[in-house]
Amino acid sequence: MNEGILKISTEAHAYTPGLKVKRSLRDRRVRRLPVLGDVHAKIGEVVDFLTPIVDTKIPGVPYVVNAANELGVFPKSLGEYMMKDVGESVSEGEQIAGFTAFFGLMKKHVLSPIDGYIETVSKVSGQIILREDPVPLMVNAYISGKVVEVMEREGAVVETNAALVQGIFGIGGETHGRIKILMDDPKTRLTVDLITPECKGKVLVGGSLVTKDFIEKAANIGAVGIVTGGIRDIDLEEILGYEIGVAITGHEDIGLKLIITEGFGMMAMNPRTLEIFKEFEGQMAAMNGSTQIRAGVIRPEVIIPHQLPAKKEVENELAGGMKPGTQIRIIREPHFGALGTVINLHVDLKKVATESYVRVVEVKLESGKRVMVPRANVEIIET
Numbered sequence: 001m002n003e004g005i006l007k008i009s010t011e012a013h014a015y016t017p018g019l020k021v022k023r024s025l026r027d028r029r030v031r032r033l034p035v036l037g038d039v040h041a042k043i044g045e046v047v048d049f050l051t052p053i054v055d056t057k058i059p060g061v062p063y064v065v066n067a068a069n070e071l072g073v074f075p076k077s078l079g080e081y082m083m084k085d086v087g088e089s090v091s092e093g094e095q096i097a098g099f100t101a102f103f104g105l106m107k108k109h110v111l112s113p114i115d116g117y118i119e120t121v122s123k124v125s126g127q128i129i130l131r132e133d134p135v136p137l138m139v140n141a142y143i144s145g146k147v148v149e150v151m152e153r154e155g156a157v158v159e160t161n162a163a164l165v166q167g168i169f170g171i172g173g174e175t176h177g178r179i180k181i182l183m184d185d186p187k188t189r190l191t192v193d194l195i196t197p198e199c200k201g202k203v204l205v206g207g208s209l210v211t212k213d214f215i216e217k218a219a220n221i222g223a224v225g226i227v228t229g230g231i232r233d234i235d236l237e238e239i240l241g242y243e244i245g246v247a248i249t250g251h252e253d254i255g256l257k258l259i260i261t262e263g264f265g266m267m268a269m270n271p272r273t274l275e276i277f278k279e280f281e282g283q284m285a286a287m288n289g290s291t292q293i294r295a296g297v298i299r300p301e302v303i304i305p306h307q308l309p310a311k312k313e314v315e316n317e318l319a320g321g322m323k324p325g326t327q328i329r330i331i332r333e334p335h336f337g338a339l340g341t342v343i344n345l346h347v348d349l350k351k352v353a354t355e356s357y358v359r360v361v362e363v364k365l366e367s368g369k370r371v372m373v374p375r376a377n378v379e380i381i382e383t
Contacts, residue, residue, distance in 0.1 A: 019166045019299065019329070019381055021273050024308045027162045028148070031139050032155035041156040043148065047141040049176040049286060054139050054155045060116055060132025067097050067110045068126025075126030082121060082128075089117050090130065097128065142174055143286045144305045163276050163304040165261070167227070170289030170300025171240070171249045172257035175203075177224040179281050179304065182206040186269035190228055192217045199223045203285055203302065205277045209266040210258070212238050219255025225287045227259045227277070227302060230267030230337075248298075250290030257289040259300040262329075263337045270329075270339060270381070280304045322380055328363060332377035339381070340365040346372075 031041075037056025041047065068075045084096045090112040098109030116132040145160025180202040182194045189209035200222035210228045212235040218226060237243050239254050261269055285304040292298035322328065326342045340363040349357040350372065358374045365371060 019168070019379060020164050021166070021270065021276065021381055022164045023276050023279070024161060024306070025164060026159060027143070027145075027164060027303060028157055028159045029141075029143055029145075030155065030157050031142060032151065033137065033139055036153040037137070039150055039153060039156060041141075041147045041150060041158075043150055045147045046145075047147060047158060048144045049141060049284065051141040052138055053141055053147075053158070056137050057134035058137050060134055061114075062119065063113050063116075063130045063132075065096075065110060065113065065128045065130065066126065067121075067128045070110050071097065071099065071108050073126075076123045078121060078123055078126050078128075084118050086118050086121055091115050096130075142176075142288075143303050144284070160303075160305045161308065162306060163280055165227070165273055165276060165302045165304075166299040167259040167261045167291075167301070168263050169249075170257065170259040170291050171236075171244070171252040172225075172254065172289035173250045174286065174288045174290075175224045175257050176284060176286045177201050177203045179203050179205060179277055179283055179285050181274075181278055181281050184274075184278075186229060186271055186274050189266060190214050190226075195221055195223070197221065203227060203287055206269065206274065208262075208268045210260075211235050215239055215254065215256070215258065223256055225257040225259070225289075225302075227261060227287075229260070229262040229269035230265050231258075231260050233264055248290070248292045250288075250298075252289075257287050259287065259289055259302065263331075265337075267337045272381075276304075277302075280306060322361070322375075322378075327381045328361075328378040329381055330363070330373055330378050332374075335365070335371060335373065338365050338367075340371075343370065345375075 031053045033054050033056050035056055037054050039054045041053045068078050071081055081097045081099050084090055090096055092112055092115050094112045095109045096112050100107050112130060114130055114132050116130050119131045120129045141158050143158055143160050145158045147156050148159045149157035182204055183206040187208050190207040192214050195217050202223055203225040204218060204223050205227045208229040210226055210231050240252060261273055283304055285302050287302050289300045290298055291300050322342055324342050324344060328340055328342055330336060330338045342361055343364050344362040346360050350360045351357055352374055360372045361375050361378060363371055363373055
């Protein structure tokens with residue numbers, strides 16, 4: 001038998017999703033509308049965070065009025081009683097159909113429930129369909145960089161060299177502002193006395209825990225975002241006014257955007273993450289708190305465009321997945337949030353506390369302690 005045909009591997013290999021914490025990489029962002037529109041960007045154009053890329057008008061909400069029933073007439077004769085034509089603008093409360101009979105003693109009329117326009121008048125159903133005015137929708141560049149691709153009537157792709165920091169969880173959509181470091185110690189909680197007028201328009205970074213009071217004061221002073229290690233679920237619920245789900249975030253309105261880099265509770269920010277932010281303090285950054293936990297994972301992120309060269313060799317090295325030496329974070333108890341380095345990927349199944357047999361990874365924590373963890377309970381930190 002040819003020995004090259006059958007080979008039994010004694011090494012383990014694992015592909016594990018992970019957070020990116022990159023000092024320098026080439027980043028591409030697709031800026032696309034959900035419906036067709038007008039693209040303003042051109043290939044090769046240098047754009048800033050708020051440069052318009054593509055815009056359109058989203059059709060307004062339709063409203064159906066059973067006009068023939070309200071007037072007491074046959075549907076086929078509804079057109080005789082219309083006071084507005086199809087396509088004509090109307091105001092809320094304005095009369096759009098009706099009649100007066102018996103010398104004014106009998107009056108019937110149909111009023112518009114909205115500001116908008118008449119879309120259709122059906123002589124079959126006797127219904128008038130009105131629609132609210134179109135809603136303008138514009139997609140900006142989000143990051144500063146260069147347009148490298150244009151999709152006709154859809155959008156464009158913007159490329160830049162940047163630092164990229166992804167978080168565990170976030171709320172709020174896109175924004176941008178200058179990076180401001182609040183403290184050097186990643187293990188210290190954020191306190192309201194750190195918020196000053198200089199925080200206005202800034203992305204505030206640092207600490208191990210953010211509270212409801214801190215978020216409210218930061219929003220009131222005009223900060224655009226907060227990036228910190230952890231938050232208590234009770235503070236998050238009080239800020240939002242409801243218990244947040246696990247599917248998608250990004251549409252919350254709390255006055256600013258929030259990204260949690262480590263997890264829930266008091267969690268010291270990864271020192272490597274803080275070092276990247278410190279290096280680029282004062283520079284403009286794009287921030288997006290949108291998070292999707294399930295299929296099609298979306299990570300909250302901060303992107304800091306700069307001119308330092310990208311380290312492509314690091315990207316290629318980590319593309320192969322988890323292996324000895326890979327930096328990881330544990331994402332389940334009892335070591336939730338702990339950082340460490342992969343020592344060994346065991347091939348054989350191991351019995352864990354749940355009595356299940358799973359593939360495990362041996363990890364050396366930053367404290368020096370070695371632990372065995374199910375592979376599903378860790379994620380790669382790409383640095």
